[in-house]
Amino acid sequence: MELLKQRILKDGKNLGGGILKVDSFVNHQVDSLLMDACGKEFSQLFAHLSATRVLTAEISGIAPALATAMYLKLPVVYARKTKPITMPDQVYLTVAPSHTKGRMVELIVSPEYLTKGERVLIIDDFLASGSTILGLVRLARTAGAEVVGIGALIEKSFEGGREALRSLGVQVESLVCIRSMDNGEIIFCD
Amino acid sequence: MELLKQRILKDGKNLGGGILKVDSFVNHQVDSLLMDACGKEFSQLFAHLSATRVLTAEISGIAPALATAMYLKLPVVYARKTKPITMPDQVYLTVAPSHTKGRMVELIVSPEYLTKGERVLIIDDFLASGSTILGLVRLARTAGAEVVGIGALIEKSFEGGREALRSLGVQVESLVCIRSMDNGEIIFCD
Numbered sequence: 001m002e003l004l005k006q007r008i009l010k011d012g013k014n015l016g017g018g019i020l021k022v023d024s025f026v027n028h029q030v031d032s033l034l035m036d037a038c039g040k041e042f043s044q045l046f047a048h049l050s051a052t053r054v055l056t057a058e059i060s061g062i063a064p065a066l067a068t069a070m071y072l073k074l075p076v077v078y079a080r081k082t083k084p085i086t087m088p089d090q091v092y093l094t095v096a097p098s099h100t101k102g103r104m105v106e107l108i109v110s111p112e113y114l115t116k117g118e119r120v121l122i123i124d125d126f127l128a129s130g131s132t133i134l135g136l137v138r139l140a141r142t143a144g145a146e147v148v149g150i151g152a153l154i155e156k157s158f159e160g161g162r163e164a165l166r167s168l169g170v171q172v173e174s175l176v177c178i179r180s181m182d183n184g185e186i187i188f189c190d
Numbered sequence: 191m192e193l194l195k196q197r198i199l200k201d202g203k204n205l206g207g208g209i210l211k212v213d214s215f216v217n218h219q220v221d222s223l224l225m226d227a228c229g230k231e232f233s234q235l236f237a238h239l240s241a242t243r244v245l246t247a248e249i250s251g252i253a254p255a256l257a258t259a260m261y262l263k264l265p266v267v268y269a270r271k272t273k274p275i276t277m278p279d280q281v282y283l284t285v286a287p288s289h290t291k292g293r294m295v296e297l298i299v300s301p302e303y304l305t306k307g308e309r310v311l312i313i314d315d316f317l318a319s320g321s322t323i324l325g326l327v328r329l330a331r332t333a334g335a336e337v338v339g340i341g342a343l344i345e346k347s348f349e350g351g352r353e354a355l356r357s358l359g360v361q362v363e364s365l366v367c368i369r370s371m372d373n374g375e376i377i378f379c380d
Contacts, residue, residue, distance in 0.1 A: 021276040028277070029303040030252075030266045032244075032259035054222075059268075062220075062252045069222035070257075076220045078249075085290055086211040087218070100275055113219040 001041050001175035004153065005188060007034060014181050018128070018156060019100065026125055026153060027060035038175055039067025042123060042151045045173045046072070049148040051121035053077060055114070055140060057107055057132050064153050065123040072121070077114060079107040079136060088112070092142050096135030099128055099159075107135045109143070116144030127152035127174055130161030137168060154178065157189055191231050191365035194343065195378060197224060204371050208318070208346060209290065216315055216343060217250035228365055229257025232313060232341045235363045236262070239338040241311035243267060245304070245330060247297055247322050254343050255313040262311075267304060269297040269326060278302070282332050286325035289318055289349075297325045299333070306334030317342035317364055320351030327358060344368065347379055 013021040025031040042064070054076045056065035062078050069076040083091065083106075091108050098105045114120075120140045122133055133150055140147050147170055155161065155174030158181070165172050177189035203211040215221040232254070244266045246255035252268050259266040273281065273296075281298050288295045304310075310330045312323055323340055330337050337360055345351065345364030348371070355362050367379035 015276060019276065023274070023276050023300070024302065025265075028268065028270060028274070028300060030256060030259070030268070032256055032266055033263060035256065036260050058249050059252070062249070063256055063266075066220060066222055066225065066253055066256060067260075069220070070226050073223055075215075076222055076253075078218065078220070080218060084213070084218075086205060086209065086213050110213070110218060112214065 001038065003034065003037055004176045007031070008154070008176060008186065012186060014184050014186055016184070018159065018181055020154065020156070020178070020181065020186070022154070026063070030063045035063050035067045038064055038153055039071050041175055042068040042173070043071030046121055046149045046151065046171070049121060049171070050119055051148055052119045053114070053121070055079070055120045055122050055136055056124055057081070057136060061124040064125055068121070068123050068151070074121075077109060079109050079139060081105050081107065083108050092139045094135045094138045096131045098132070107132070107139060109139050111143065114140060114143040114145055118143070118145035119148045120145045122147060122150045123152070125153050127155040127161040127172070128159040130164035133161070134164060149173070156181070191228065193224065193227055194366045197221070198344070198366060198376065202376060204374050204376055206374070208349065208371055210344065210346070210368070210371065210376070212344070216253070220253045225253050225257045228254055228343055229261050231365055232258040232363070233261030236311055236339045236341065236361070239311060239361070240309055241338055242309045243304070243311070245269070245310045245312050245326055246314055247271070247326060251314040254315055258311070258313050258341070267299060269299050269329060271295050271297065273298050282329045284325045284328045286321045288322070297322070297329060299329050301333065304330060304333040304335055308333070308335035309338045310335045312337060312340045313342070315343050317345040317351040317362070318349040320354035323351070324354060339363070346371070
């Protein structure tokens with residue numbers, strides 16, 4: 001997606017160690033119109049899947065997932081990383097390693113909002129190693145739901161996430177793909 | 191706002207102790223079309239303020255703030271509760287008591303995204319005691335920005351937040367106001 005690519009070139013910062021700082025338009029500060037355009041793009045890429053729910057992980061997945069869900073007219077569920085007091089005691093819970101936090105994080109969904117027979121579209125900000133997204137897939141499957149598509153704003157192909165997701169056999173889309181961040185550069189896949 | 195009020199009556203749960211569970215449509219699961227309608231409503235209520243930025247607090251403020259910002263065509267900044275590794279060392283930070291967490295939480299904004307001269311519209315999911323919103327006001331003022339309006343999806347008037355905000359002298363709007371949650375009931379202000 002050219003709009004997002006140009007924005008990464010303009011405002012993205014390669015912090016080294018494979019970390020791309022996009023907090024002026026994706027997380028912390030969100031460019032609402034860019035996010036709207038990304039949601040529209042995802043909705044077109046996944047329109048044919050007849051998804052019944054969009055699933056993401058808090059915090060930075062919420063904006064792209066909500067923008068997508070608005071176009072698809074679907075509810076969004078965001079997996080919590082800590083269990084709020086309003087959640088029942090029986091929950092779906094998995095753990096996934098967090099690249100940016102350097103530790104395992106919990107992903108928790110209430111059984112009230114992820115149920116058998118749902119067709120789940122997973123949307124997140126990054127596809128890096130794929131570990132967060134695989135965590136969401138485990139939650140969906142535990143609930144008896146089917147994951148029908150996976151979308152990420154930005155793929156870092158050098159971290160192997162796409163290979164990690166291949167065996168799922170579902171459509172995986174990223175709006176921008178980065179193949180190298182070596183030597184302070186940002187090199188796109190194509 | 192009638193749509194939100196009806197939804198609270200249908201799906202909101204009074205858990206006692208002043209806690210309203212709305213995680214089937216506001217947080218955890220988000221009704222994307224309801225959130226879109228709430229964003230549109232806020233955009234109309236605050237259109238005359240010439241805000242330059244929408245400010246909220248993660249996590250559950252993100253959805254209503256983004257929906258509002260899409261209509262106003264403004265960037266959203268969400269205050270972080272933990273400092274990510276992509277944030278500079280010098281930040282604006284304040285602490286505010288969290289009603290639902292029963293402890294103090296940090297609210298952190300990067301000086302890159304909140305600057306002198308900005309006209310800030312604060313949007314959050316709840317206006318209860320007002321402590322989170324007052325924290326956001328302190329962050330904005332520390333940055334030299336002006337808070338021009340405050341909006342919340344749901345006001346719990348019995349917790350006194352509106353009085354706490356009165357001295358700010360800015361427009362405060364809630365889409366739904368609840369005046370009592372005693373005895374398991376949900377009684378609206380009007």
